[in-house]
Amino acid sequence: MRDSPAAAVIGGGIIGGTVAWRLAQRGWRVTLFEKGELGAEASWAGAGMLSPGGEVEDRSPFADLCLHSRSLYRAYVEEMVHESGVAIDYRECGAIDLAYTPEEWDGLRERAAVQQAIGIPSREISPDRVHAFSPYARTEGLLGALFYPDDGMVNPREIMQALRIVCAKQGVEIAEHTPVEHIVVQGSQVDVNGRLYDAGIVAAGAWSDRIGVSGVPVLPASEPIKGHLIGFDLQLGGCPTILRHGHTYLLQRGTGRLIAGSSLEHAGFDREISPSIVERLRHDATAVLPVLEKLELADVWTGLRPGAEQLHLGRWHGSPLVLAYGHFRNGIMLAPASAERIVAEITT
Ligand SMILES: Cc1cc2nc3c(=O)[nH]c(=O)nc-3n(C[C@H](O)[C@H](O)[C@H](O)COP(=O)(O)OP(=O)(O)OC[C@H]3O[C@@H](n4cnc5c(N)ncnc54)[C@H](O)[C@@H]3O)c2cc1C
Structure with a gap:
């Protein structure tokens, strides 16, 4: 040696x-x-x-x-x-992007067309089939959804x-x-x-x-880009695929812990938790998964992404x-x- x-x-x-x-x-x-x-x-x-x-x-x-x-x-x-x-805990669970406005739906479809050409498959799922993938996702007002089978989580x-x-x-x-x-x-x-x-x-x-x-x-x-994440305890299987809507995403660990995020903040090396950002994340996550409204927050944390x-x-x-x-x-x-x-x- x-x-x-x-x-x-x-x-x-x-x-x-x-x-x-x-x-x-x-x-x-x-x-x-x-x-x-x-x-x-x-x-x-x-x-x-x-x-x-x-x-x-x-x-x-x-x-x-x-x-x-x-x-x-x-x-x-x-x-x-x-x-x-x-x-x-590694899962090939796929992800669903949700669109509630015509602009969001056009944006998702345009992005998907570009992605298909470079080898990122996705397929459209009609709003009435979304619950077959994710039982609690909000389908009220939903115009369209895209399923990405190759996305996963760890x-x-x-x-x-x-x-x-x-x-x-x-x-x-x-x-x-x-x-x-x-x-x-x-x-x-x-x-x-x-x-x-x-x-x-x-x-x-x-x-x-x-x-x-x-x-x-x-x-x-290099530059720290701060992000908040929030956690809930949701029954297992409550969110089996990643859900995304705009800048909001939700995923569920194998323990049941549901994680929702996130913010992008230029705040130096500060790690303080901001109650207003937590409230916004909670609001945005609940808009995608209304069942969260009844749940207590189980965890909140911040981290510093390595920007450059x-x-x-x-x-x-x-x-x-x-x-x-x-x-x-x-x-x-x-x-x-x-x-x-x-x-x-x-x-x-
Ligand atoms: C809220 C949030 C959500 C995220 N979500 C995702 C996601 O869903 N998917 C994804 O792919 N990525 C995600 N990321 C990004 C991902 O976490 C980071 O890109 C990744 O962890 C960077 O790894 P790293 O090893 O470069 O940095 P770090 O994990 O920060 O490791 C760098 C290490 O270097 C050490 N160090 C620093 N200076 C010195 C020194 N002078 N001497 C010795 N040691 C030193 C630090 O203490 C630290 O442990 C997320 C990040 C955040 C904050």
Whole structure:
């Protein structure tokens, strides 16, 4: 092992954790640096939709990456479950987009036509058939609905529990409560916290651009984009597919927990819960699933999505420093394909 190459992964979210695991599987000696605890930031907060149908609007490299990652997901989860023994709530449940106005319906149909051409299937379902898919969805005033059979969901907190175990099993040194403040690039190596590595991977989410660097230009900007999510306890089977309406989405975990979201806020690193945003989310979620009106809120939380001008996935100026951040609202879905790309970049 002493002769095998060494990598420092900075950031223990789903991106850094998956890169660390995959590199260690390839025989690399990996140290995973995490300023706090593994999987306690965006990868803890995320809803876990795996939904090219809701996220892709046109043909682009991003669309290709989403579709590729979605296609890797089942095997990614199965391997992790097998290696870790952690049960992961992963479901190929599909998603329904609902339209209550002619404008919404036209918009959905136009988007679906573009998506069909790039390999995202969907089919129209008439309002009177929506309850066959989702028994409590509001059908009053419903003009049309689209079903996306390939969209799915996963519980990202369970992924992070499993990643901790599979990384440790593969010999990844997990350095929690160990922030990296500065990285020095020296020729073909990087100095991270006083040790030399053959590659350094910056996967520090919203905090990535706070890491100082020498020997290469400053890292591209990253920005936290805050989001609120709310939870209810609904009888299991109450919302068997993802439901979407405009910016509102609802999904149900295998425990019965119904999650609804979300907001997009430029609020720096603030994590405060805003009662008015919670009220708005509750209102919008109830408009889609009226049964929520009778339920108490069971949970509310916020998280900081890793925003950036673009997704950064690759070597920084040809150096041994590799960027893996800017996954914004899709990092849970993109983790398998992003890690695959980063590992290919480093090992070839
Ligand atoms: C409300 C909400 C809903 C979402 N819903 C979805 C969804 O449905 N589907 C989807 O695909 N995505 C979703 N996302 C987005 C997804 O959660 C993120 O894109 C993904 O978790 C990003 O993973 P990451 O590893 O890049 O970042 P993070 O999980 O934030 O991990 C980065 C880690 O780096 C650590 N770190 C930072 N600085 C340093 C340093 N200097 N040294 C060491 N460690 C450091 C942090 O502590 C953190 O643990 C959602 C996000 C939010 C907030």
